[in-house]
Amino acid sequence: ETGVTQSPTHLIKTRGQQVTLRCSSQSGHNTVSWYQQALGQGPQFIFQYYREEENGRGNFPPRFSGLQFPNYSSELNVNALELDDSALYLCASSLGGTGLSSADTQYFGPGTRLTVL
Amino acid sequence: KNEVEQSPQNLTAQEGEFITINCSYSVGISALHWLQQHPGGGIVSLFMLSSGKKKHGRLIATINIQEKHSSLHITASHPRDSAVYICAVLGSARQLTFGSGTQLTVLP
Numbered sequence: 771e772t773g774v775t776q777s778p779t780h781l782i783k784t785r786g787q788q789v790t791l792r793c794s795s796q797s798g799h800n801t802v803s804w805y806q807q808a809l810g811q812g813p814q815f816i817f818q819y820y821r822e823e824e825n826g827r828g829n830f831p832p833r834f835s836g837l838q839f840p841n842y843s844s845e846l847n848v849n850a851l852e853l854d855d856s857a858l859y860l861c862a863s864s865l866g867g868t869g870l871s872s873a874d875t876q877y878f879g880p881g882t883r884l885t886v887l
Numbered sequence: 888k889n890e891v892e893q894s895p896q897n898l899t900a901q902e903g904e905f906i907t908i909n910c911s912y913s914v915g916i917s918a919l920h921w922l923q924q925h926p927g928g929g930i931v932s933l934f935m936l937s938s939g940k941k942k943h944g945r946l947i948a949t950i951n952i953q954e955k956h957s958s959l960h961i962t963a964s965h966p967r968d969s970a971v972y973i974c975a976v977l978g979s980a981r982q983l984t985f986g987s988g989t990q991l992t993v994l995p
Contacts, residue, residue, distance in 0.1 A: 803982075803983070805983075805985075807928075810987075811987055811988075812891075812973055812975070812985030812986050812987045812988050813930075813973075813975075813983075813985045814985070815982040815983055815984070818982065826982050828982060858928045860928070860930065862930075875920075875932050875935055876920075876932060876983070877932065878922075878929065878930035878931070878932070879929075880927070880928060880929045881928035881929065881930075883928070
């Protein structure tokens with residue numbers, strides 16, 4: 771059983787560019803959540819996907835979008851990058867449709883460190 | 888005011904000390920998580936609890952739903968416990984809301 775993996779580990783972009791980050795879920799998990807963690811802060815919820823459908827969204831603009839594939843891997847896309855988008859982007863997978871079950875544990879990937887210059 | 892508040896923000900302890908990190912929240916929740924984040928970013932889930940108390944090795948987590956408060960205790964602390972400890976709550980909006988973390992440094 772493999773854990774949650776993310777790629778790339780580090781990425782440098784310039785303002786205005788677009789970026790795609792990838793996440794492979796833990797085997798058997800059908801739910802993926804994405805988080806943005808600025809330096810010195812706790813993670814902020816971006817959105818969650820369950821069985822290829824968006825299942826909840828945090829307070830992020832539409833230029834943050836995502837996809838979940840039939841194998842439950844996921845992508846986070848950010849368009850028109852801004853300097854404030856520089857952060858660690860974490861994905862977490864879980865087994866649980868709504869994520870509301872108290873038995874639902876999220877397993878985090880190692881993160882992608884995005885720097886926007 | 889943040890929905891999830893942790894204290895202290897930074898904590899330095901000597902090896903062997905008993906450590907307590909506190910988390911207060913202001914919203915109704917279905918569960919509370921304690922997470923550990925090491926330098927480089929990787930996050931490990933330590934506990935998920937919705938009532939009472941859980942213990943795993945030297946770690947103990949408690950929650951008081953009425954008071955909207957949780958604590959994470961580390962007994963016989965060790966330098967390898969040095970990390971950022973994050974409290975996160977699962978609310979009705981189907982999302983985790985995180986505290987800003989407590990940076991723990993345990994000195995040998």
